[in-house]
Amino acid sequence: AGAGRAPAARPGVMEISAYVGGASGAAGAARTVKLSSNECAWGPSPKAVEAFEAASKKLYRYPDGGAADLRAAIARRFGLDASRIVCGAGSDEIISLLCQAYLAPGDEALYSAHGFLMYRISTLAAGGVPVTAPETDLHADVDALLAKVTDRTRIVFLANPNNPTGTYLPAAEVRRLHAGLRPDILLVLDAAYAEFVRRNDYEAGIEMVATSENVVMTRTFSKLYGLAGLRVGWAYCPEGVADVLNRVRGPFNVNLPAQAAAVAALADTGWADKVATETIRLRGLAAERLAALGLTVTPSEGNFLLVHFPVTAGRTAQDADAFLQREGVIVRRMEGYGLPGALRISIGTEEETAACLDAVARFVEGWG
Numbered sequence: 001a002g003a004g005r006a007p008a009a010r011p012g013v014m015e016i017s018a019y020v021g022g023a024s025g026a027a028g029a030a031r032t033v034k035l036s037s038n039e040c041a042w043g044p045s046p047k048a049v050e051a052f053e054a055a056s057k058k059l060y061r062y063p064d065g066g067a068a069d070l071r072a073a074i075a076r077r078f079g080l081d082a083s084r085i086v087c088g089a090g091s092d093e094i095i096s097l098l099c100q101a102y103l104a105p106g107d108e109a110l111y112s113a114h115g116f117l118m119y120r121i122s123t124l125a126a127g128g129v130p131v132t133a134p135e136t137d138l139h140a141d142v143d144a145l146l147a148k149v150t151d152r153t154r155i156v157f158l159a160n161p162n163n164p165t166g167t168y169l170p171a172a173e174v175r176r177l178h179a180g181l182r183p184d185i186l187l188v189l190d191a192a193y194a195e196f197v198r199r200n201d202y203e204a205g206i207e208m209v210a211t212s213e214n215v216v217m218t219r220t221f222s223k224l225y226g227l228a229g230l231r232v233g234w235a236y237c238p239e240g241v242a243d244v245l246n247r248v249r250g251p252f253n254v255n256l257p258a259q260a261a262a263v264a265a266l267a268d269t270g271w272a273d274k275v276a277t278e279t280i281r282l283r284g285l286a287a288e289r290l291a292a293l294g295l296t297v298t299p300s301e302g303n304f305l306l307v308h309f310p311v312t313a314g315r316t317a318q319d320a321d322a323f324l325q326r327e328g329v330i331v332r333r334m335e336g337y338g339l340p341g342a343l344r345i346s347i348g349t350e351e352e353t354a355a356c357l358d359a360v361a362r363f364v365e366g367w368g
């Protein structure tokens with residue numbers, strides 16, 4: 001007891017940099033426009049808020065450990081088998097549970113170079129080894145991924161569309177990836193941004209899960225449904241994977257008001273449709289305006305844009321970020337993703353998006 005050293009964590013743990021979310025305020029700015037976390041600018045359906053408030057009267061009760069109502073609501077909404085749905089405290093928890101359940105020490109989880117940050121964190125936390133494959137023009141590259149498969153590969157993560165790039169992989173390519181994997185490798189299709197895709201050749205993964213034993217699709221209530229603060233996500237799984245996840249998850253992993261709000265959010269399809277339509281409209285306008293300013297924007301199917309800045313001193317992404325912060329606009333810097341030349345800008349309301357773009361325009365005009 002007393003002074004000395006704290007017990008050492010397992011080696012992989014110390015390779016993790018603790019996740020740091022986007023800043024939530026700008027010091028000194030009159031008001032803040034927060035476009036740093038790909039949240040829903042319009043918030044949740046008022047019906048979800050009502051359900052949350054009603055549920056808050058029952059906080060002394062444990063939630064339904066099986067999330068039966070929520071799974072039934074998801075199953076109805078998407079035409080799925082409720083017994084193969086597993087809910088989590090955000091899809092982050094599902095990712096973490098998959099790593100815990102499927103990675104033994106030294107086993108590898110594979111994903112694209114600019115894949116979602118949680119893949120690395122959850123892999124290391126589980127004692128696994130993160131392996132990345134190069135991309136083609138910031139798009140996941142099926143051949144590059146398949147070339148990195150080894151005897152130790154146990155999980156392949158594919159965010160489709162991907163965060164932070166916004167890029168998507170057509171269904172035929174996803175199927176080609178799946179066809180190239182051994183059946184003992186789990187393919188995790190992370191469809192957090194599925195509702196924002198407007199491409200005919202896209203599939204979130206429902207069909208593939210229905211017809212394969214080794215494909216899982218993850219979804220979230222944090223983006224389209226505006227419930228990021230409640231932490232609700234879900235996975236659609238083959239029976240065997242659902243069984244495994246139900247063994248490793250905590251018994252009450254999705255809290256009571258979160259379950260109630262998510263059920264109500266799903267039922268309000270009008271609200272969700274409005275959010276999706278408006279996000280996609282503003283995404284298009286924002287991309288056009290940024291391009292007109294001379295900036296390169298990666299084509300995005302998410303609720304955000306990845307914007308690339310010049311390397312010239314005074315014009316870099318870091319300079320832009322500092323300028324935007326002084327103007328009260330918070331966006332996400334990308335050093336942590338290995339993209340130091342870019343900023344990720346979430347689509348906000350029309351007013352928020354305009355405020356951000358006006359500020360970017362002033363920054364660019366300052367180049368003279």
Ligand code: PMP
Pocket residue numbers: 038089090091092093116159161162163190192219220221222228231232233
């Ligand atoms: N996957 C991707 C690709 C994401 O961008 C995010 C959110 N940043 C998540 C999963 C996790 O979302 P949540 O835990 O809020 O469901």
